[in-house]
Amino acid sequence: MKQLAISGLRKAFGPHRVLADLDLEVPAGSLTAILGPSGSGKTTLLRIIAGFDLADGGTVMIGDRVVDSDRVHVSPEHRRIGYVPQEGSLFPHLTVAANVGFGLRARQRRGQRTKDLLAAVGLSDLGRRYPHELSGGQQQRVALARALAIEPAMVLLDEPFASLDAHLRASVRSDVQQIFRDAGTTALLVTHDQDEALAIADHVAVLRDGRIAQHSTPQYLYSEPADSGIAKFIGDANLLDGVRHGDFVETALGRLRAEGPSAAGSQLVTVLVRPEHIELRPAAGDAGPAGWVVDCEYYGHDAVLRVQLKGNGDIAPIIVRTAGDHQLPPGSPVTLRPKGQVRTWPR
Amino acid sequence: MTSPGAIAAGTSGTTEPPGPLPAHRTRRAGHARRHRRPVVLLTFSALIAAALAVPLVFLLIEAKGAGAGTVLDLIFRSLTWQLLWNTVRLTVVVTLLCAIIGTAAAWCVERTDLPGRRIWAVLVVVPLAIPDFVVSFGWFSLWSWVQGFKGAIIVLTLAVYPLVYLPVSASLRSADPGQEEVARSLGVRRISTFLRVTLSQARGAILGGCLLVALVLLAEFGAFEILGYQTFTTEIFTEFNAANIPAACALSLVLVLISLVVLAGEGSMRGRGRVARTGPMAQRKIPPAKLGKARWPVLAGFTVLALLALGVPVGASVYWMFDSGSPGLTGGVPLLTAALTTAEYGVLAGAAATVAAFPVALLAVRHPGRLRMMLERSTYLVLAMPGVVIAFALIYFTERYTSGLGNNTAPLLIVCYAIMFFPLALVGVKASLARAPVKLDEMAASLGQARLAVLCRVTLRLAGPGLMAAFCLVFLSVVTELTATLLLIPTGVQTLATQFWEYQSNLSYGQAAPFALVMIAVAAAPSYLLGRFFDRSSASRG
Helix, strand or coil, rough: EEEEEEEEEEEEECCCCEEEEEEEECCCCEEEEEEEECCCCCHHHHHHHHHHCCCCEEEEECCCCCEECCCCCCCHHHEEEEEECCCCCCCCCCCCHHHHHHHCHHHHCCCCHHHHHHHHHHHHHHCCCCCCHHHHHHHHHHHHHHHHCCCCCCEEEECCCCCCCCCCCCHHHCCCCCHHHHHCCCCEEEEEHHHHHHHCCCCCEEECCCCEEEECCCHHHHHHCCCCHHHHCCCEEEEEEEEEEECEEECCCEEEEEECCCCCEEEEEEEECCCCEEEEEEECCCCCCCEEEEEEECCEEEEEEEEEECCCCCCEEEEEEECCCCCCCCCCEEEEEEEEEEEECCC | CCCCHHHHHCCCCCCCCCCCCCHEECCCCHHHHHCCCCCCHHHHHHHHHHHHHHHHHHHHHHHHHHHHHHHHHCCCCHHHHHHHHHHHHHHHHHHHHHHHHHHHHHHHHEECCCCCHHHHHHHHHHHHHHHHHHHHHHHHCCCCCCCCHHHHHHHHHHHHHHHHHHHHHHHHHHHHHHHHHHHHHHHCCHHHHHHHHHHHHHHHHHHHHHHHHHHHHHHHHCCCHHCCCCCCHHHHHHHHHHHCHHHHHHHHHHHHHHHHHHHHHHHHHHHCCCCCCCCCCCCCCCCCCHHHHHHHHHHHHHHHHHHHHHHHHHHHHHHHHHCCCCCCCCCCCHHHHHHHHHHHEEEEEEEEHHHHHHHHHHHHHHCCCCCHHHHHHHHHHHHHHCHHHHHHHHHHHHHHHHCCCCCHHHHHHHHHHHHHCHHHHHHHHHHHCCCCCCCHHHHHHHHCCCCCHHHHHHHHHHHHHHHHHHHHHHHHHHHHCCCCHHHHCCCCCCHHHHHHHHHCCCCCHHHHHHHHHHHHHHHHHHHHHHHHHHHHHHHHCC
């Protein structure tokens, strides 16, 4: 069952094309993330769905109701779409409770429903405060409660966590995820942060060049990216040149098992090796390609090293993710051993 | 307490029962896919701009009636050059002085640890509440050497410098003070930081204030009349009173032309000074600049400024009131009647101007575009029309195109005020709308609120204090308006200004003084409120 269906959506600002024949379907009750770099048209897409901006062409359906097409434009106040902008946009002249109840009918505003919503986002005690008296995370949750108050057909979130501090972000993120799961409301979230998209969404749609380049579960997106561009955009990636013969591929890291069907004979391919799929050993002379550590980013629970392969000065250093217990200063000799199957694309 | 799950029970992750959409909720394709044009707003704005253009149309019709040859002869005579020289040199000198005093005062109040900043913030603005002709009455009645060019410079500078102070202090308050810190950290000294960073932040506001000063000077009548300084406006008044309409029209055309030059100059300079701002808009309080030993001269400067701008006119009025040599006030009744009449006119005109400015401001702020900007800009031309021209235009129009209003010219006077002070209201309303960002309107719409509800529950609520400020600005100006009031006041009715004028023209300074004081008191209240408004808006950001 799909809650949002977009087909052939087009939008240009002057000569600059932002959305080009974009198709997207969002299943009911899911939390879907639109992932794209800054300026890729994510916000434009949300604003069109919300009815704030007009598309140049294409249709938007919410449920089985056409809200945008060549013949129809439903104004924002008749769409029943909750919208949570990046900075929350709470009404500064209203209390928290009045903000939450803003979209309700006049006699409902002071009733139980506002209280329930505040309880749902964990802010029962703050109803009488004004927005400027809240922290960023609290403001964001009020904005969410306000959007949920109108029993929306779906909720749109525009980079909702971008303005929060890093340590706050994770907790607000999981709160929001929980609230949506409990409410069972369909949500569409846009973000430029791939970690965020992978962490909280049921589905991730990658927006590139004005259309959806890939739309799948986070796990599938990470392990089976549709092309090398997406592979590089989602997480760290080593993209190597290789030659594929049947189920094997020859690379600078040696002979690796490749997945997926192959062409007959040998074929020039691009090979994706994720950093955590490479085993790193401190001592030289071991089996496998040898190199030396260029630098190391230490994260505590793990570390990311860049390793320059010996005798292969013309290829970029290999990114390797290891457990954080190595003591490997730059220059240390290491050997690398890739594990598992790798993904390849014809060059 | 219900569980979160029950809260969104209406949706429960399923699609809504579709149901056919009521016809009025959807728009036809032709409209849907094109850019939304604010048709209603455009219509209202165009009508208002047209109404404001009436005086100009009157000028042109009259000039045409007089014949091009006559008008050109009237323009190219030595009197015109004399008036031009008088007007231009005064405008240049006073505008420059106002820019310096207004900017320096604003910087000291907003960015330094000047003792008593909150009090100075009020005292510096209050002179705006004192009518220019009362200031010149105060100076001239005490010291008769204050007249002519010299006197006009002193009096007008002290009367109008708050027009620069107000916008500059507002812009300094909203500008990013961190930029000054960055400049200092880059090794730029305090003085050059002020010149290179602070001044450029405030440049738009300074230019805007100077524009106002220049235009007010071009239209000033009462003060120059007392000081015996001849400008275009005083000469136009004389010609009108002598029923020499063609000559008055010819001079008015030149005056409008000068004002156009001022407007164009300001416009072309403003385009260059865009202020980019990166990062979040959150405001930080930074420690104000320490004045150190400079505190004493600065304090002395503020004291002198307050004494000259506030002390002299108020003091002179008090002096003449208790001066045994001149006849005093003959009972309080005329004073009370005049005050009530003035207040009534002020409230009506303030409301009219603010309401009229709203659609134009909304259009300019929310739907920027070349045509709309020109529409908005065109309304500022009114500032260049002396009150005397607007008043005569209205008289002329009602006499020619209606059966006439007879003796009841009060509605005409209100309309005249509303036209004259429309630009003031527009400035205030635009500023107030900036406090009601369009994002919040969109938010309200997405929560199911119809446009009218959004206007009432969000836009007007947020813009409310600013609208009140705009209303106060107009009220203030009406109380202190003289020229148009003299011409349009119904027979037998007196406002504070006209009664004052009558007495001071007869040199009955003792009788004029109470009216001056009441005018100051009546106008000071809104100007105090204005100060409070600007104060609060800075506090809420801090």
